[in-house]
Amino acid sequence: xxxxxxxxxxxxxxxxxxxxxxxxxxxxxxxxxxxxxxxxxxxxxxxxxxxxxxxxxxxxxxxxxxxxxxxxxxxxxxxxxxxxxxxxxxxxxxxxxxxxxxxxxxxxxxxxxxxxxxxxxxxxxxxxxxxxxxxxxxxxxxxxxxxxxxxxxxxxxxxxxxxxxxxxxxxxxxxxxxxxxxxxxxxxxxxxxxxxxxxxxxxxxxxxxxxxxxxxxxxxxxxxxxxxxxxxxxxxxxxxxxxxxxxxxxxxxxxxxxx
Ligand SMILES: NC(=O)c1ccc[n+]([C@@H]2O[C@H](COP(=O)([O-])OP(=O)(O)OC[C@H]3O[C@@H](n4cnc5c(N)ncnc54)[C@H](OP(=O)(O)O)[C@@H]3O)[C@@H](O)[C@H]2O)c1
Numbered sequence: 001x002x003x004x005x006x007x008x009x010x011x012x013x014x015x016x017x018x019x020x021x022x023x024x025x026x027x028x029x030x031x032x033x034x035x036x037x038x039x040x041x042x043x044x045x046x047x048x049x050x051x052x053x054x055x056x057x058x059x060x061x062x063x064x065x066x067x068x069x070x071x072x073x074x075x076x077x078x079x080x081x082x083x084x085x086x087x088x089x090x091x092x093x094x095x096x097x098x099x100x101x102x103x104x105x106x107x108x109x110x111x112x113x114x115x116x117x118x119x120x121x122x123x124x125x126x127x128x129x130x131x132x133x134x135x136x137x138x139x140x141x142x143x144x145x146x147x148x149x150x151x152x153x154x155x156x157x158x159x160x161x162x163x164x165x166x167x168x169x170x171x172x173x174x175x176x177x178x179x180x181x182x183x184x185x186x187x188x189x190x191x192x193x194x195x196x197x198x199x200x201x202x203x204x205x206x207x208x209x210x211x212x213x214x215x216x217x218x219x220x221x222x223x224x225x226x227x228x229x230x231x232x233x234x235x236x237x238x239x240x241x242x243x244x245x246x247x248x249x250x251x252x253x254x255x256x257x258x259x
Contacts, residue, residue, distance in 0.1 A: 005063030
């Protein structure tokens with residue numbers, strides 16, 4: 001990959017562009033983007049360092065690897081606009097639902113393709129970047145692109161049949177964790193902690209708990225047991241969570257999406 005082009009420069013594209021350029025894996029002179037609102041695009045270009053392009057066709061001509069980062073419902077018309085110009089190039093799509101199988105209906109066979117599902121924590125370099133197993137990138141090209149995406153978080157290849165569930169847990173999960181942050185902060189405020197302190201304490205507690213699990217590789221139940229002393233306070237809280245169906249509520253929050 002020499003030149004990278006973003007179609008769309010919204011929240012997710014900005015998170016990726018910032019991570020890619022900041023890492024030094026690609027220089028800002030080799031990153032281009034197009035979005036319809038040119039004033040907004042130029043303002044983002046000044047902030048992030050990429051070169052703005054005036055049309056989607058100019059963008060595709062300038063890049064050998066293109067990231068489709070507009071909204072899913074806009075893709076069909078964008079592809080029509082590009083026509084044959086993607087031939088011989090690599091297309092990485094981050095649009096929800098637009099996987100390898102779906103693109104087969106729209107792309108020439110000489111367009112190399114990869115579907116990647118990011119999530120919002122990529123904005124702070126702590127995302128989950130799911131790479132669909134079915135793809136048509138060259139092996140070394142895919143490796144290079146995975147390395148590039150890893151500058152914004154944890155990269156994981158996922159079987160095509162599991163992209164839906166994995167993307168649901170990692171993509172919707174941040175909203176569910178945000179509710180948990182709010183709820184525990186409310187509890188802290190209820191007993192006298194300042195609200196501004198409460199969010200910081202709870203978010204850091206969740207960040208630390210996740211990091212402890214990731215770094216030790218311990219089963220979460222063991223980490224939970226380690227905090228629950230006999231007849232202690234934590235086991236009383238665990239009992240209350242179980243009585244109120246916490247575990248079931250988490251599973252159901254995914255069931256309603258997967259149905
Ligand atoms: N945000 C997430 O959590 C998340 C997670 C996983 C995947 N994704 C995927 O990432 C993609 C972008 O999401 P987002 O949250 O970044 O959306 P967003 O902030 O609304 O950005 C959409 C971008 O697309 C541009 N755009 C609109 N019409 C276009 C066109 N005809 N041609 C080219 N660009 C066009 C917009 O430009 P203007 O502002 O100039 O109109 C904007 O820069 C979506 O497909 C979404 O499914 C998002």
